[in-house]
Amino acid sequence: xxxxxxxxxxxxxxxxxxxxxxxxxxxxxxxxxxxxxxxxxxxxxxxxxxxxxxxxxxxxxxxxxxxxxxxxxxxxxxxxxxxxxxxxxxxxxxxxxxxxxxxxxxxxxxxxxxxxxxxxxxxxxxxxxxxxxxxxxxxxxxxxxxxxxxxxxxxxxxxxxxxxxxxxxxxxxxxxxxxxxxxxxxxxxxxxxxxxxxxxxxxxxxxxxxxxxxxxxxxxxxxxxxxxxxxxxxxxxxxxxxxxxxxxxxxxxxxxxxxxxxxxxx
Numbered sequence: 001x002x003x004x005x006x007x008x009x010x011x012x013x014x015x016x017x018x019x020x021x022x023x024x025x026x027x028x029x030x031x032x033x034x035x036x037x038x039x040x041x042x043x044x045x046x047x048x049x050x051x052x053x054x055x056x057x058x059x060x061x062x063x064x065x066x067x068x069x070x071x072x073x074x075x076x077x078x079x080x081x082x083x084x085x086x087x088x089x090x091x092x093x094x095x096x097x098x099x100x101x102x103x104x105x106x107x108x109x110x111x112x113x114x115x116x117x118x119x120x121x122x123x124x125x126x127x128x129x130x131x132x133x134x135x136x137x138x139x140x141x142x143x144x145x146x147x148x149x150x151x152x153x154x155x156x157x158x159x160x161x162x163x164x165x166x167x168x169x170x171x172x173x174x175x176x177x178x179x180x181x182x183x184x185x186x187x188x189x190x191x192x193x194x195x196x197x198x199x200x201x202x203x204x205x206x207x208x209x210x211x212x213x214x215x216x217x218x219x220x221x222x223x224x225x226x227x228x229x230x231x232x233x234x235x236x237x238x239x240x241x242x243x244x245x246x247x248x249x250x251x252x253x254x255x256x257x258x259x260x261x262x263x264x265x266x
Contacts, residue, residue, distance in 0.1 A: 002094055004132070005030040005072030006080060008051075009064045013082035014040040016167060021049045023086045027078065027094055034068040042082075062140035062147030069135045075102070078132050079140075083167045084110075090162025094132075097160070104156045105149065106132035112166045114175075114225040122219030122226055123212075123233065124168070130157065131164070145185035172228050179236040187243035197245035206238040 006024040010017060010033055017033075024031050031051040035043050036058045043053045056067050069077050076099050080086070086094075090108065097106075110127035112119050119125055130149050137152050169175040213219045214230035222229070 001029045002027060002076075002097070003074045003099055004028050004076040004078050004094065005032055005074040006078045007032045007034070007065060007068035007072060008046075008080055008082055009034045009036070009061070009068060010038060010042050010046070010082050011036045011058075012038045012040045012042060014038070014042045014045055017042055017045055017082040018049075019085050020080065020082050021046060021051060023091065024078075024080070025049065026091050027086065028074075030073040032068045032071050034064050034071070036064065060142055060144045060147075062142040065140045065147065066142065069139065072135065075134050075136050076132070077135050080131065080164060081166075085165045085167070087163050087165060090160065090164065093161040099134075101156070102134040102136055103152060103154050104134075104158055105130050105138060105151060106158055106160045108132065108160055109163050110166050111163045112168045114169060114222075114229065115171055117222075117225050119168075119222050119225060119229065121221045122214065122217045122229055124229060125217065125219075125222075127166070128159075129164075132160070144189050145182055146189070172232075175228070175232050176235075179232045180239065183236050183239035184243055186240040187247055190240070190244050191247040195244065197241040197248065201241045202238065202245070205241070206234045209237045210234040 004027060006028055008017070008020065008024075008031065021031060031046075031049075033043070033046040033051045033053045034056050035046070035053055036056065043055070046053050052071070054067070054071055056064060058064060065079055069079075078086075078094075107128050108131045110129065112124040112127055133149060138155070139150050140147050141150050169178065210230050210233065213233055214226065219226040219230050
C-alpha cells in the first residue's frame with residue numbers, strides 16, 4: 001500500500017462503484033466514501049469492501065470532496081468518482097512515486113466511455129485531470145460544478161503513467177439528463193460570477209464548440225457516439241447561457257428551481 005487516501009463522493013452509484021473500489025484497494029488501505037443519502041445500497045457495497053463511509057449533506061461537488069479530504073488518514077489524496085476506475089499501469093506508477101514533495105500535483109490521463117464504447121477522439125479523446133495532490137497545501141474550489149483544484153504558486157505539475165477509465169454515461173438519455181443538470185449548475189455559477197449571456201455566447205459559442213469537438217478534434221471518427229457527444233455538448237453550451245439569461249430576468253424563481261434540481265440530482 002502507498003500513503004495515499006482515495007476519496008470518492010457518491011449518490012446512488014451501486015451499479016458502478018464496485019469496479020472502482022476493487023482497483024482502489026490495490027492502491028491503499030484507506031478509501032473514504034462521502035455519500036449523499038443513496039437509496040440503492042451504495043454505502044453497503046462500499047462498507048463491504050472495507051471503505052470508511054460517511055453520510056454528508058450535499059453542499060456542492062467541490063465542498064463534498066473537501067469533506068472527504070478532511071476525513072482521510074493520509075495527506076496525499078487521490079480524488080476519483082464512483083464511475084472512474086484506475087488501471088493497472090496507474091496503480092503501478094503510484095507504487096513507484098516518492099511522496100516527499102508536497103507541492104507536486106499529478107495530472108492523470110483519462111479514457112472515457114459512451115456506454116461500453118471507448119471514445120478516442122473529440123473533447124473526450126484527450127482528457128486529463130489533476131487528481132493526485134497533498135491536502136496540506138491543495139484543496140478543491142467549492143464551486144457548484146466543474147470544480148477545480150486551488151494550487152499554491154509554487155505548485156509543480158507532473159504527469160503520471162496509466163489511465164483512469166471514466167464510464168461517463170450509460171446511454172444517450174443518461175447523457176442528456178446530465179447535460180441539462182450541468183447546464184443549470186453552470187448557469188448558477190456564471191450568475192454568481194457576474195457573467196452575461198451575450199448574443200455571441202448564446203449563438204456562436206455552441207456552434208463553435210460543436211465544430212471544434214466534431215470536426216477539428218475528429219469526433220466524427222467515433223461514429224454515432226461521436227455525433228451524439230458533439231450534439232449534446234452543443235445543447236449543453238447553449239442551455240447554460242439560456243438559463244443564465246433567465247437567471248438575470250427571474251433570479252429568485254431560477255434560484256428556487258436550481259436548489260430543487262440539485263437536491264434531486266446530486
